[in-house]
Amino acid sequence: MTPMHSNIVTGAVRLAALTVLIPAIPGIAAAHDASLSERSHAAVPILQLIGLTQVNEIQSAQAWSLKNQVEISISGDTRIIRANGIPNHETGRFPNRNNPNAIRAQNYVFRVDAKPEKRDRIEILELGKFGVAVNGVPFDPGAAEFWNRDRNSGWRYEAIGGAVNLGLDSNNAHVQPNGAYHYHGLPVGLIETWSRSVHSAIVGYAADGFPIYAVYGLSDPANATSSVSAMRASYAVRKGTRPGGPGGEFDGTYVEDFEYVTGSGDLDQCNGRHTVSPDYPQGTYAYFLTAQFPFIPRCFRGAPDRSFAQRRGPGATGLRPGDEPFGRGPPPPRRGPPPR
Numbered sequence: 566m567t568p569m570h571s572n573i574v575t576g577a578v579r580l581a582a583l584t585v586l587i588p589a590i591p592g593i594a595a596a597h598d599a600s601l602s603e604r605s606h607a608a609v610p611i612l613q614l615i616g617l618t619q620v621n622e623i624q625s626a627q628a629w630s631l632k633n634q635v636e637i638s639i640s641g642d643t644r645i646i647r648a649n650g651i652p653n654h655e656t657g658r659f660p661n662r663n664n665p666n667a668i669r670a671q672n673y674v675f676r677v678d679a680k681p682e683k684r685d686r687i688e689i690l691e692l693g694k695f696g697v698a699v700n701g702v703p704f705d706p707g708a709a710e711f712w713n714r715d716r717n718s719g720w721r722y723e724a725i726g727g728a729v730n731l732g733l734d735s736n737n738a739h740v741q742p743n744g745a746y747h748y749h750g751l752p753v754g755l756i757e758t759w760s761r762s763v764h765s766a767i768v769g770y771a772a773d774g775f776p777i778y779a780v781y782g783l784s785d786p787a788n789a790t791s792s793v794s795a796m797r798a799s800y801a802v803r804k805g806t807r808p809g810g811p812g813g814e815f816d817g818t819y820v821e822d823f824e825y826v827t828g829s830g831d832l833d834q835c836n837g838r839h840t841v842s843p844d845y846p847q848g849t850y851a852y853f854l855t856a857q858f859p860f861i862p863r864c865f866r867g868a869p870d871r872s873f874a875q876r877r878g879p880g881a882t883g884l885r886p887g888d889e890p891f892g893r894g895p896p897p898p899r900r901g902p903p904p905r
Contacts, residue, residue: 581653581654581700581755581756581757631649631651632651633649633651633652633700633701634648634649634651634701635647635648635649635700635701636648637699641679642678642679642680643676643677643679644676644677644678644679644770644774645674645675645676646673646674646676646677646701646770647674647701648671648673648675648697649670649671649672649673650670650671650701650702650703650745650746651668651746652668652700652702652736652738652746652755653700653755654700654754654755655754656668656734656736656738656746656754657732657733657734657735657736657738657739658734659732659734659739659740659746660740661732662732663730663731663732664732664733664739664740666739666740666742666743667740667744668740668744668746669743669744670744671743671744671745673697673701673703674872675697675772675870675873676870676872677696677770677771677773677870678773678774678867678868678870680774681773681775681850681867681868682867683850683866684866684867684868687834687835687864687865688864688868688869689864690706690707690863690864690865690869691707692709693705693873693874694747694772695771695772695861695863695865695873696769696770696772696777696852696873697873698748698752698755698768698769698777699767699768699769700755702738702746702747702748702752702755703745703748703873704747704748704752704769704777704854704861705747705748705749705861706724706749706750706859706860706861706862706863707721707724707820707863708721708722708723708724708729708731710724710731712810712811713811718810719810719821720807720810720811720819720821721819721820721821722818722819722820723817723818723819723820723822723823724749725749725750725858725860726817726818726819728818728819731749733749733750735753735754736748736751736753736754736755737749737750737751737752737753738752748861749860749861750854750860750861751779751854751860752779752854755768756768756779759780759781761781761793762792762793763781763793764781764782764783764793764842764843765778765780765781765853766778766779768854771852771862771865771867771869772865772869772870772872772873773866773868773869773870774867775837775849775850775851775852775866775867776842776844776851776852777851777852777853778842778851778852778853778854779853779854780795780796780853780854780855780856781793781794781795781796782794782796782831782838782840782842782851782853783840783841783842786838786839786840786841786848787840787841787848788841789841789842789846794831795856796830796853796855797829797831797832797855797857798830798832798836798855798857798858798859799825799826799827799828799829799831799832799833799834800823800824800825800826800829800857800858801823801824801826802815802816802817802822802823802824803815803823803824807819807821807822817858820863823858823859832855833866834864835852835862835863835865835866836852836853836854836855836859836861836862836863837850837851837852837853837862837866838850838851838853850866850867
């Protein structure tokens with residue numbers, strides 16, 4: 566494996582600098598080797614590209630003192646992601662008024678199936694990690710905030726909805742009490758520039774092993790030469806008023822305000838679809854991060870590995886007996902709000 570310390574260029578997507586070890590993967594096309602400057606006419610800032618006009622105004626800062634470390638390897642049919650969870654891009658200032666936790670190094674060892682298969686049934690993610698980005702930062706879409714602070718109320722606040730200020734930075738991320746930085750939406754800082762005309766690079770892996778792309782895919786998922794377009798999620802805000810609970814009109818404040826509308830977008834209930842891509846010319850099921858709800862998928866089409874399971878206390882980082890810790894590991898959890 567060869568360490569890479571420069572910006573990673575895949576297609577027309579430039580990802581922020583990583584210190585990463587990535588082996589060659591048989592059967593998967595190599596990254597596009599054209600330089601970014603050759604495609605600079607098409608590259609624009611990601612927020613402008615996806616049409617977001619409003620971002621969190623928390624001041625950005627180099628909020629960490631440790632270096633990003635991530636190692637992605639293949640052992641048999643398992644892809645292993647070891648990481649310290651330190652982002653490789655600027656973050657908001659943590660602690661802040663609405664998120665009193667500082668970013669700290671973690672001891673992540675995630676395992677995913679390198680040859681995942683779709684199952685007949687989907688598995689809903691209630692709370693916890695959906696997957697991990699290529700920089701070693703987890704995707705964790707759900708917020709542990711509920712109407713009347715009642716976990717059993719049936720009404721969970723949507724993290725990106727804005728009704729509850731969770732102290733998210735412009736990367737749609739914040740920090741758990743144990744210091745774990747994690748994404749609730751599009752990892753803006755991970756993606757420096759993008760092209761409307763080229764398929765997204767792989768930005769991460771889901772807990773079931775399928776790849777995660779961000780926003781842009783093929784207009785015809787079976788045709789590698791078809792045009793590229795922004796993927797549309799198939800969810801919409803329900804019409805009418807909430808039956809009980811907080812009452813009032815459905816408006817996107819709560820996760821339960823949304824419903825899946827079959828065929829209304831490009832993606833299925835888990836924000837994915839079967840598609841060919843530069844990485845999988847023969848096709849694969851793949852998930853997409855989107856600019857609309859659910860932002861990060863909330864269910865799995867394959868079997869998620871238990872290394873991503875939500876845990877408390879010892880073993881919360883995915884380590885198994887015999888695993889070698891990656892770095893120093895996290896300190897004891899700080900006092901603060903519940904993990905989100």
